[in-house]
Amino acid sequence: MSENTRPFIQKIVNDAREYVQSLLDENKRLHDLLAGMQEENRRASARYVEVEQQNTNLANLYVASYQLHGTLHRERVLNAIKEIIINLIGSEELGVWEVNDGYLTLIDSFGLDDNEWAAIPAGAPSMIARVAASGETFVASNTMIALEGREKNLTAYVPLKLDDDVIAVIGIFTLLQQKEGLEPVDHELFDLLATHGATALHCTKLAAGAAQ
Amino acid sequence: MKKKVLLVDDSNTVLLMEKMILAKGPYDIVTARDGAEGIAKAKSEKPDVILLDVMMPNLDGLSACAALRADPDTAHIPIVMVTTRGEQANIETAFRNGANDYVTKPINGLELLTKLEYILGESAA
Numbered sequence: 001m002s003e004n005t006r007p008f009i010q011k012i013v014n015d016a017r018e019y020v021q022s023l024l025d026e027n028k029r030l031h032d033l034l035a036g037m038q039e040e041n042r043r044a045s046a047r048y049v050e051v052e053q054q055n056t057n058l059a060n061l062y063v064a065s066y067q068l069h070g071t072l073h074r075e076r077v078l079n080a081i082k083e084i085i086i087n088l089i090g091s092e093e094l095g096v097w098e099v100n101d102g103y104l105t106l107i108d109s110f111g112l113d114d115n116e117w118a119a120i121p122a123g124a125p126s127m128i129a130r131v132a133a134s135g136e137t138f139v140a141s142n143t144m145i146a147l148e149g150r151e152k153n154l155t156a157y158v159p160l161k162l163d164d165d166v167i168a169v170i171g172i173f174t175l176l177q178q179k180e181g182l183e184p185v186d187h188e189l190f191d192l193l194a195t196h197g198a199t200a201l202h203c204t205k206l207a208a209g210a211a212q
Numbered sequence: 213m214k215k216k217v218l219l220v221d222d223s224n225t226v227l228l229m230e231k232m233i234l235a236k237g238p239y240d241i242v243t244a245r246d247g248a249e250g251i252a253k254a255k256s257e258k259p260d261v262i263l264l265d266v267m268m269p270n271l272d273g274l275s276a277c278a279a280l281r282a283d284p285d286t287a288h289i290p291i292v293m294v295t296t297r298g299e300q301a302n303i304e305t306a307f308r309n310g311a312n313d314y315v316t317k318p319i320n321g322l323e324l325l326t327k328l329e330y331i332l333g334e335s336a337a
Contacts, residue, residue, distance in 0.1 A: 049322060052321055052322040052325070053321075053322065055233075055236075055321055056233065056319075056320060056321035056322070059229060059232040059233060059321065060229070060318070062232065063225055063228045063229045063232065064225075066228065067224060067225050067228070080224075080225070083223050083224070083225035083226075084225060086223075086296065086317070087223055087225050087226050087229070087296075087317050087318060087319075088225065088229070088318050089318065090317060090318045092296065176296060176297070176298065176316070176317070177297070177298050177299060178298030178316045179318070
């Protein structure tokens with residue numbers, strides 16, 4: 001190689017290096033852009049799932065409220081309570097006890113032994129009596145209290161309250177096999193049953209009284 | 213183009229819930245209250261897909277599913293069983309009777325919409 005051609009060759013090599021470096025830079029820029037878009041896509045997908053879950057939860061609450069207040073017939077209100085627990089919360093073991101004359105009297109059930117649960121003295125040493133007295137929802141998984149006997153499989157007791165008076169208690173026992181545990185919307189459904197279930201049941205009494 | 217979905221369930225609560233979930237999709241909804249009415253509606257309405265409850269009066273969902281599959285007029289319609297009991301044996305029975313898929317209660321809206329989109333996309337292909 002002559003002395004005259006060396007600078008020329010060197011320039012070509014340098015230009016080629018610069019060109020390769022610019023390609024590498026562009027490649028990195030596109031790679032970063034793609035990673036950003038993938039991250040954005042992941043965020044959008046997660047948000048979509050979250051919004052759809054919120055939609056389902058709102059639908060649950062709307063359906064429950066609609067069903068409870070869609071009738072003035074006692075049997076239909078009780079049936080609505082059962083359907084809400086079976087289909088929206090997910091349990092096929094439930095009971096509804098009315099509070100009167102010092103007793104909790106079973107007025108509707110599904111999957112329970114009615115004879116075993118028919119009438120419970122309000123002062124009995126059981127959780128259902130404590131819930132009827134306190135007016136506080138009891139969720140078994142939120143406590144360390146070990147329930148025994150017929151309450152062993154309890155998931156929750158929900159007191160139905162008119163103002164501060166407990167007029168009935170809903171008991172929800174074993175959850176469906178595919179249901180791994182209570183979800184936030186289930187607690188919202190408990191709250192809805194506690195207030196709207198009570199007013200719906202009370203309205204059936206008023207309607208029956210008015211009809212007579 | 214809207215797809216027609218036949219909802220078969222004896223529970224008002226479930227029917228209303230399913231309607232609300234499907235309301236934001238491109239679906240026309242038809243309902244039936246038991247297996248026998250479901251078969252009749254499947255023949256008269258010719259839906260694109262059927263959501264079929266398992267436990268129902270008159271004719272349960274599994275028997276209705278088998279009857280729909282045995283009838284040339286309805287044999288091609290995709291069926292999604294809606295079941296309270298998620299045990300493996302129940303699901304296997306549903307598939308043996310001709311179900312294409314299943315969802316368990318309480319119904320998850322996203323799961324149901326995703327399965328319907330998949331089934332309807334597949335049946336349109």
